[in-house]
Amino acid sequence: MKANKNIFGMALAFGLAGALTGCNDSFMDRYPETSITEESFFKTVNDLEIYTNNMYGYLGGSYWDAVSDNMLYTESSSTYKLLGGTINPETVGQWSWSSIRNVNFMLARTGNVTADPAEINHFIGLARMYRAKLYYDKVQSYSDVPWYSRDLQTSDIDLLYKTQDPRSLVVDSIMQDLDFAIANMKNTNSKTKVGRDVALALKARIALNEATFRKYHKELELNDADRFFEEAISAAEQLMGGTYSLSMEDVDDMGTYGSLFCNLDLSKNSEIILMTDYDKDLGIMHNAQQIPAYIPYSSRDIPMLLQASLELYSKYVANAVSSLPAKASDTTTLCVGDVAS
Numbered sequence: 001m002k003a004n005k006n007i008f009g010m011a012l013a014f015g016l017a018g019a020l021t022g023c024n025d026s027f028m029d030r031y032p033e034t035s036i037t038e039e040s041f042f043k044t045v046n047d048l049e050i051y052t053n054n055m056y057g058y059l060g061g062s063y064w065d066a067v068s069d070n071m072l073y074t075e076s077s078s079t080y081k082l083l084g085g086t087i088n089p090e091t092v093g094q095w096s097w098s099s100i101r102n103v104n105f106m107l108a109r110t111g112n113v114t115a116d117p118a119e120i121n122h123f124i125g126l127a128r129m130y131r132a133k134l135y136y137d138k139v140q141s142y143s144d145v146p147w148y149s150r151d152l153q154t155s156d157i158d159l160l161y162k163t164q165d166p167r168s169l170v171v172d173s174i175m176q177d178l179d180f181a182i183a184n185m186k187n188t189n190s191k192t193k194v195g196r197d198v199a200l201a202l203k204a205r206i207a208l209n210e211a212t213f214r215k216y217h218k219e220l221e222l223n224d225a226d227r228f229f230e231e232a233i234s235a236a237e238q239l240m241g242g243t244y245s246l247s248m249e250d251v252d253d254m255g256t257y258g259s260l261f262c263n264l265d266l267s268k269n270s271e272i273i274l275m276t277d278y279d280k281d282l283g284i285m286h287n288a289q290q291i292p293a294y295i296p297y298s299s300r301d302i303p304m305l306l307q308a309s310l311e312l313y314s315k316y317v318a319n320a321v322s323s324l325p326a327k328a329s330d331t332t333t334l335c336v337g338d339v340a341s
Contacts, residue, residue: 045116048123051106055130056194058099059274092141097148103131104151118184125181129199132177135170136206143167143220168222171210175231178203182235191267192277194297197242199233201273207232213278239273 006305081087106127113120138145144164152159188195211228212302214220247269251259266272278286 009057038109042112043107043212044113045119045123048106048110048113052123052126052130055099055103057128058130058133059194059198100131100134100148101151103127103134104148107131108150121184122186125184125199126194129181129185129202132174132181132206133202135174135177136209139167139170139174140209145170147173149173167220174206175203178206191272195276197239197244198274200239204232204235204239207235243270244273245270284341313323 042051053180107124110120110124135145135147142164144167144180146162147165147170148159178199182196182203185196185199187197207228211225211232214228215221215225246256247260248256248262249259249269250256251263254262260266260269260271263269265279266275276286277290278284280289
């Protein structure tokens with residue numbers, strides 16, 4: 001009897017051990033169902049679209065345009081300080097890599113997606129276009145910067161502390177990103193959605209900027225400015241040979257150029273490649289809408305007379321600037337006339 005009990009106990013122990021072992025793969029190793037994890041994401045093309053939707057802000061208005069004829073900006077600008085010599089690579093204060101890491105994080109995981117390769121490559125091209133834009137912003141600030149083609153881990157000590165790569169390597173890598181984007185991205189029928197033409201426009205602007213910079217900065221010892229002029233011309237010609245044309249629309253006798261910036265609806269404008277569709281009800285506002293929206297009219301700290309004055313002033317401003325889609329520094333509008341600017 002005692003022997004039977006021992007056999008029964010051993011069988012029960014082995015059975016429990018087998019049950020626990022079987023649970024490890026199918027039950028115990030589960031990912032959270034109420035939050036997104038790396039293991040559960042990057043499985044479909046829809047995941048790639050959701051992830052890249054958060055990158056649209058990377059194409060926001062650039063304060064590098066503050067000294068050009070693309071915008072009117074009277075405040076102190078980092079570009080003016082750069083021209084005056086009061087900003088240098090040690091004081092520019094833009095040494096942030098989080099956005100580039102966000103892009104590289106996705107690119108390193110696109111191999112987990114199961115879908116049509118053409119669909120996957122569209123979003124890989126989109127992400128690489130954003131990386132090109134982010135990296136050229138750094139080149140404009142620092143010239144030489146370290147190039148990273150993947151997201152770094154805490155164990156990547158050598159890469160984390162490596163020195164800058166030469167400007168020539170970084171810019172060539174940027175151009176490779178843009179070429180991949182142009183070759184693989186699809187165009188869209190929407191002026192608010194990024195497609196292949198946006199990558200072409202970005203390549204034209206970056207190539208033209210790099211060409212002129214190399215031409216007039218002999219100290220770089222980069223004597224291939226003509227190569228980038230040709231790249232800029234080629235990209236711009238592809239755009240001009242498409243569906244775009246200089247706008248002849250005249251809004252309230254402001255002229256065709258002024259009407260680009262004082263128009264409530266640019267969706268059908270023949271010159272626009274990419275635009276921001278501002279909608280106050282959806283919380284997508286430009287400066288002319290944001291400032292009145294955040295003035296605390298109902299605050300008990302504001303005297304009634306001042307409150308009435310503010311309300312009258314805001315009404316006047318609202319009427320005066322209602323035709324301004326955005327201050328140029330806040331808009332992501334990209335048009336044919338900007339490609340070569």
